[in-house]
Amino acid sequence: MAQYRRVSGSVGLITLQNPPVNALSASVRQGIVDSVKRALGDQKVKSVVICGQNGVFCGGADIREFGRQMSGPPLVPMIHDIEAANKPVVAAIEGSALGGGLELALGCHYRISHSKAVVYHCFIMTMSDQAKLGLPEVTLGLLPAAGGTQRLPRLIGVPAALNLITTGRHVTAAEALQLGILDHVTEHNTVDVAVKFALSVTGESLDGRRISSFSCAPLSDLDSLFEEAMLKVRSAARGAIAPVACVQAVRAAATLPYAQGMEREKELMATLFHSGQARALQYFFFAQRAVGRWSTPSGARWDTSQPRPVRKAAVIGLGTMGRGITVALAQAGLSVVAVETHAKQLMEATKAVPSMLKRGAVRGGTTIEPDSITYSQNLQAVADVDLVIEAVFEDMALKEKVFQQLSIICKPDTLLCTNTSSLDVDHLASQTRHPELVVGMHFFAPAHVMKLLEVVYGRRSSPAAVATAMQLGKKMGKVSVAVGNCRGFAGNRMLKRYLEQAFFLLEEGATPELVDRALEEFGFPMGVFRMSDLSGLDVGWRVRKADGLADTSLTGTSARVRQGCRYSPLGDLLCEHGRFGQKTGRGWYQYDKPGGRVAKSDPWLHNFLDEYRARHGLVPRCIDQQEVLERCLFVLINEGFQILEEGIAAGPEDIDAIYVFGYGWPRHRGGPMFYADMVGLERVVERLERYHQAHPDVPYLQPSGLLRRLVANGSPPIHKWRNVIKNRNSQL
Numbered sequence: 001m002a003q004y005r006r007v008s009g010s011v012g013l014i015t016l017q018n019p020p021v022n023a024l025s026a027s028v029r030q031g032i033v034d035s036v037k038r039a040l041g042d043q044k045v046k047s048v049v050i051c052g053q054n055g056v057f058c059g060g061a062d063i064r065e066f067g068r069q070m071s072g073p074p075l076v077p078m079i080h081d082i083e084a085a086n087k088p089v090v091a092a093i094e095g096s097a098l099g100g101g102l103e104l105a106l107g108c109h110y111r112i113s114h115s116k117a118v119v120y121h122c123f124i125m126t127m128s129d130q131a132k133l134g135l136p137e138v139t140l141g142l143l144p145a146a147g148g149t150q151r152l153p154r155l156i157g158v159p160a161a162l163n164l165i166t167t168g169r170h171v172t173a174a175e176a177l178q179l180g181i182l183d184h185v186t187e188h189n190t191v192d193v194a195v196k197f198a199l200s201v202t203g204e205s206l207d208g209r210r211i212s213s214f215s216c217a218p219l220s221d222l223d224s225l226f227e228e229a230m231l232k233v234r235s236a237a238r239g240a241i242a243p244v245a246c247v248q249a250v251r252a253a254a255t256l257p258y259a260q261g262m263e264r265e266k267e268l269m270a271t272l273f274h275s276g277q278a279r280a281l282q283y284f285f286f287a288q289r290a291v292g293r294w295s296t297p298s299g300a301r302w303d304t305s306q307p308r309p310v311r312k313a314a315v316i317g318l319g320t321m322g323r324g325i326t327v328a329l330a331q332a333g334l335s336v337v338a339v340e341t342h343a344k345q346l347m348e349a350t351k352a353v354p355s356m357l358k359r360g361a362v363r364g365g366t367t368i369e370p371d372s373i374t375y376s377q378n379l380q381a382v383a384d385v386d387l388v389i390e391a392v393f394e395d396m397a398l399k400e401k402v403f404q405q406l407s408i409i410c411k412p413d414t415l416l417c418t419n420t421s422s423l424d425v426d427h428l429a430s431q432t433r434h435p436e437l438v439v440g441m442h443f444f445a446p447a448h449v450m451k452l453l454e455v456v457y458g459r460r461s462s463p464a465a466v467a468t469a470m471q472l473g474k475k476m477g478k479v480s481v482a483v484g485n486c487r488g489f490a491g492n493r494m495l496k497r498y499l500e501q502a503f504f505l506l507e508e509g510a511t512p513e514l515v516d517r518a519l520e521e522f523g524f525p526m527g528v529f530r531m532s533d534l535s536g537l538d539v540g541w542r543v544r545k546a547d548g549l550a551d552t553s554l555t556g557t558s559a560r561v562r563q564g565c566r567y568s569p570l571g572d573l574l575c576e577h578g579r580f581g582q583k584t585g586r587g588w589y590q591y592d593k594p595g596g597r598v599a600k601s602d603p604w605l606h607n608f609l610d611e612y613r614a615r616h617g618l619v620p621r622c623i624d625q626q627e628v629l630e631r632c633l634f635v636l637i638n639e640g641f642q643i644l645e646e647g648i649a650a651g652p653e654d655i656d657a658i659y660v661f662g663y664g665w666p667r668h669r670g671g672p673m674f675y676a677d678m679v680g681l682e683r684v685v686e687r688l689e690r691y692h693q694a695h696p697d698v699p700y701l702q703p704s705g706l707l708r709r710l711v712a713n714g715s716p717p718i719h720k721w722r723n724v725i726k727n728r729n730s731q732l
């Protein structure tokens with residue numbers, strides 16, 4: 001849909017109409033084609049303005065159409081006809097011009113945008129500082145194939161275009177003006193300004209305005225520029241094909257005439273359009289948005305639960321996590337009371353937090369109100385806050401005490417949140433006078449950087465408490481995912497299974513290098529052992545000791561059995577040798593010094609594994625990468641199905657968002673649950689069963705009930721799983 005009318009006597013105004021972002025659906029494209037034809041054929045019309053309704057120019061191609069049979073006029077000739085028009089066409093850009101939206105604007109002869117505006121989305125009005133422009137196709141596994149890879153480098157130069165196209169980043173109108181994407185920026189009504197501008201350029205020659213006729217500005221060393229760009233994209237997203245194709249397409253712009261460049265762009269797009277990676281990334285685009293529409297088994301929902309206002313918050317405990325949370329809250333514009341009872345730790349925090357804020361402000365180009373944080377050694381300082389985030393040491397007795405005190409000190413309606421990675425939120429709630437106001441907020445380190453936040457609702461958490469924590473997470477720039485209360489919640493519970501399998505694989509003959517290589521080639525930034533060295537082996541050891549698992553005095557067969565299940569004490573044994581990972585310079589790998597970052601293979605470790613296997617009569621066998629991936633990933637996925645079955649996560653999108661944002665799961669593989677769908681649920685079941693038969697004593701290799709039920713239901717696609725999950729047993 002596009003509305004056409006003549007304004008100011010001689011300007012044909014075309015308004016894209018497809019709420020909420022005026023995506024270029026088949027009918028919008030048809031509307032544009034028809035309107036342009038009308039404008040060009042109308043003698044009275046001397047110039048044309050294209051804009052979008054409700055303050056949004058265009059969010060690009062309609063992503064929902066990608067999986068379907070394409071219909072309607074294609075984008076490339078549509079944009080070509082606009083550029084070839086003999087009347088000036090001006091793009092009036094409000095809100096966003098992204099993907100095909102920006103490509104449409106690049107086909108126009110002039111581009112005008114706003115630096116301050118009111119933007120409407122779904123009838124909700126929000127203030128937006130400036131319009132945002134970009135070619136984010138790469139984030140959807142695609143490239144800008146409506147001439148974007150050919151026109152942008154011709155307009156703003158190869159290096160700047162390479163940066164925008166390979167990262168997909170959005171730029172503000174101010175930056176776009178600086179780059180040369182825009183001709184003019186206004187603080188007034190963009191469409192009015194564009195119409196006036198269109199009147200002013202009526203009859204002027206358009207020879208120098210058609211970007212396809214430009215040549216790219218010459219560069220001295222194209223080869224090294226593109227080599228460098230290729231290295232950069234390959235290391236940023238290992239195995240992702242779209243960024244590589246983007247570099248190749250821009251190279252075509254730099255080296256070929258426009259028409260041939262367009263052919264190359266088309267060719268490259270054809271390799272991406274139906275790829276599994278494009279499917280995964282497009283699924284993930286919608287999954288991210290789906291997690292915001294949270295619900296709990298008790299019936300609380302995102303659209304019926306009213307969040308409470310939070311202006312002043314407190315953080316208790318200023319260790320690494322507490323400091324990060326303090327920074328994240330201050331960056332979100334809240335007034336923060338930061339409490340630490342240990343004088344030395346408090347003193348260190350008062351220096352560390354401001355410098356973290358400063359670094360963040362420099363990175364983000366923002367300003368921070370330095371007085372927004374007050375520090376105290378006294379818990380009484382939290383008496384008037386709206387919300388508390390407890391971030392003391394992960395020890396139930398200590399947390400119990402803090403919650404008992406908070407319950408007395410705080411206002412009766414203060415929300416009490418615990419930053420725990422695995423402890424029982426219901427138990428902590430039971431220590432307070434208002435258990436309905438208690439929720440978990442599981443941050444990931446570093447808390448002011450990592451995007452993920454698990455919001456853990458307990459048995460008695462009120463809908464308002466969950467809604468408030470979810471909204472606060474969003475305000476802090478996090479992807480908040482609502483999960484139920486169980487040991488490790490969703491993310492760490494699944495991770496535990498993955499780690500265990502990695503240990504079992506070492507017992508059976510694998511090495512940390514082999515396991516890590518397989519996982520890194522799959523796309524993880526780090527394999528499980530390198531990651532474990534980075535985060536510190538002692539963290540898990542402490543938990544296992546508290547759980548009565550890390551007992552290395554056991555000998556014989558009982559050394560490898562705990563609570564009736566097979567158990568690998570390898571991690572515990574390493575810790576007993578003082579090998580805590582990078583911090584001690586030794587772990588699963590060796591480092592040149594404590595705190596060193598470069599992991600090197602360690603002969604001591606291989607020797608240790610040989611001796612361990614010999615001691616327990618384990619005959620090492622050859623393990624290939626496929627087995628590593630299947631054992632580690634399928635068991636993690638299997639636990640994901642168990643979590644869905646129990647209602648700990650509402651849908652597969654929640655688990656996928658947790659894994660991509662919190663655990664480095666490669667985004668171009670969509671998340672673990674999407675990956676299972678891609679591989680085929682039947683295959684996941686078949687492989688798990690096979691491994692279970694081969695290793696009957698290894699726990700968690702038996703396919704979960706839900707996974708089996710889905711297969712029995714004909715393995716429906718991921719967006720239909722919720723129908724099968726409906727009959728699950730609720731946790732609440």
Ligand SMILES: CC/C=C\C=C\CC(=O)SCCNC(=O)CCNC(=O)[C@H](O)C(C)(C)COP(=O)(O)OP(=O)(O)OC[C@H]1O[C@@H](n2cnc3c(N)ncnc32)[C@H](O)[C@@H]1OP(=O)(O)O
Binds near residue numbers: 062
């Ligand atoms: C042969 C040629 C073939 C292909 C050519 C492809 C070129 C392209 O244009 S690919 C698409 C490129 N565009 C994008 O990647 C933009 C994606 N959208 C966004 O980044 C944001 O939505 C936004 C436009 C910046 C607006 O953000 P915000 O205000 O925060 O709203 P959201 O919650 O993100 O979105 C609201 C609502 O709209 C849906 N939506 C957004 N963009 C699209 C789109 N391009 N197609 C279809 N639907 C879109 C989004 O999913 C939300 O709906 P939900 O129901 O909540 O999911």
